[in-house]
Amino acid sequence: MSISRPGPWKKKNRGCRRKNKLKYKSLEQLFRQTASRLSLSSCPFLEARLLIQKAAGWDESEFFRQLDSPVRPVLVRKLETLVRRRLSGWPVAYLLGRKEFWSLEFKVNRLVLIPRPETELVVEKVLSLPLPDECRLLDVGTGCGNLAVALAREKPLARVVAADISRRALKLAAENARKNRVKNITFVHSDLLEYFIKRKLQFEAIVSNPPYVSESDWEKLDPPVRDFEPKRALVAGPTGxxxxxxxxxxxxxxxxxxxxxxxxxxxxxxxxxxxxxxxGWSRPEITKDYSGQPRVMSARKTTESESRPAG
Incomplete structure (x- = not known):
């Protein structure tokens, strides 16, 4: 759900600043008021807690330990910056600089798409396929590396390659691989599969969360997506x-x-x-997402014997 934009911020005099310092008797009071300001969000209390943790540099357990504690003015100032950005439409993941995917944490920024829960269906589908343990897997358009890292964690003997046209995205993906202690990944700069075609490299499986939004549909996207996430990673062209x-x-x-x-x-x-x-393909299949909508396509390249005419 989109969040309304607040009115222009007016500077306060010193007296008001002193009053603000006494405004919150405890962290719990600040927490509840922050959640109230974020009430148009789908999860205001969760967002309020996450933004407070970001401003304070705390984990979840430290946040709850501090609930009855007085609030430092520096925390209020840092939190105010985050809340104003959230109210102006910034996605929470960009404010936090991280997003969970496949129970792993990934660093994200505005150069890459924020991982979505439905993309985990790609991982689930690959894990259900009859692939050898030491297979070669290629993730095309890796972004922050969420698909490649998740698959590398689940298939530690596989040789995973993560490719992207953006060198800065590849740098972030490599950082996420290190963060999640994954070593069986190689990162390659490539426009889709051009690099691999030139070198005649082949894989047992290729996965991707490619741009598939049309130009006209992009205009209709929710503002937090349209205004903040990279258009290049969303829009494929006129048809999508x-x-x-x-x-x-x-x-x-x-x-x-x-x-x-x-x-x-x-x-x-x-x-x-x-x-x-x-x-040259057989068994194209569709996997539906959690809302029952078709979301993931899988297809198998036929073998030589399957391609040969019968008789």
Whole structure:
């Protein structure tokens, strides 16, 4: 849900500043008032706690230990900056500089998309596939590295490659791999699969959460998404299918026979995506998200024996 923008901030005189210092008798009072200010959010008390923890540099347990303690003015000032940004539409993840995905914590900034819960379906699908333990996995458009790191953690013997067209995104993804103590990942600068096609590299599985929003749909996105998350990582082009079409076409050259392509897509795109898979593919399948909407497409590249005409 979008959050309304507050009116212009007016400077207070010194007397008012002194009064502000006495305004909160305890952290609990500050916490409740902050939650009240964030009441248009879907989770005001959670957001209030997270922003206070960010301003104070506390973890959750320290926050609850401090509830009855007096509030320092420096905490009030830092929190006020965060709350004003939140009220102006900033996503909480960007304010905190982190987001949880697959029970792992990832650093995020405005150069990369914020990981969504539904993208975990890509991880679940890959883990359900008949892949060898020492398979080669490629994450295309890795962003903050959430898919690559999650898969590398779940498949420690796999050789995971994370690719992105943004070098700054790759730097952040590498930092997240170190943060989550994952070592079986290599980071490659590539425009989709161009790097791998030139070198004739192939994988048992290719995964992606590609841009799939159309230009017209981008205008309709919630302001926190449209105004703060990187448009390049969201918008594919006029139809929204431009990047997925390239991905499917290129994946045919980068998958080993019997390999799998798994990717996320947008609402209502499944029929057009099915048309992208030619005779070299078998078993295209759709996985629905938690709201029952088609969300993840998986397809297997046929083997030589399957492609050979019968008889």
């Amino acid at each position: 299918l431009e990047i997925i079409a390239r991905l499917v076409s290129q994946a045919d050259r980068c998958l080993r026979p019997g390999g799998f392509l798994v990717f996320e897509f947008g609402a209502g795109q499944e029929k057009e995506i099915f048309k992208l898979f030619g005779p």
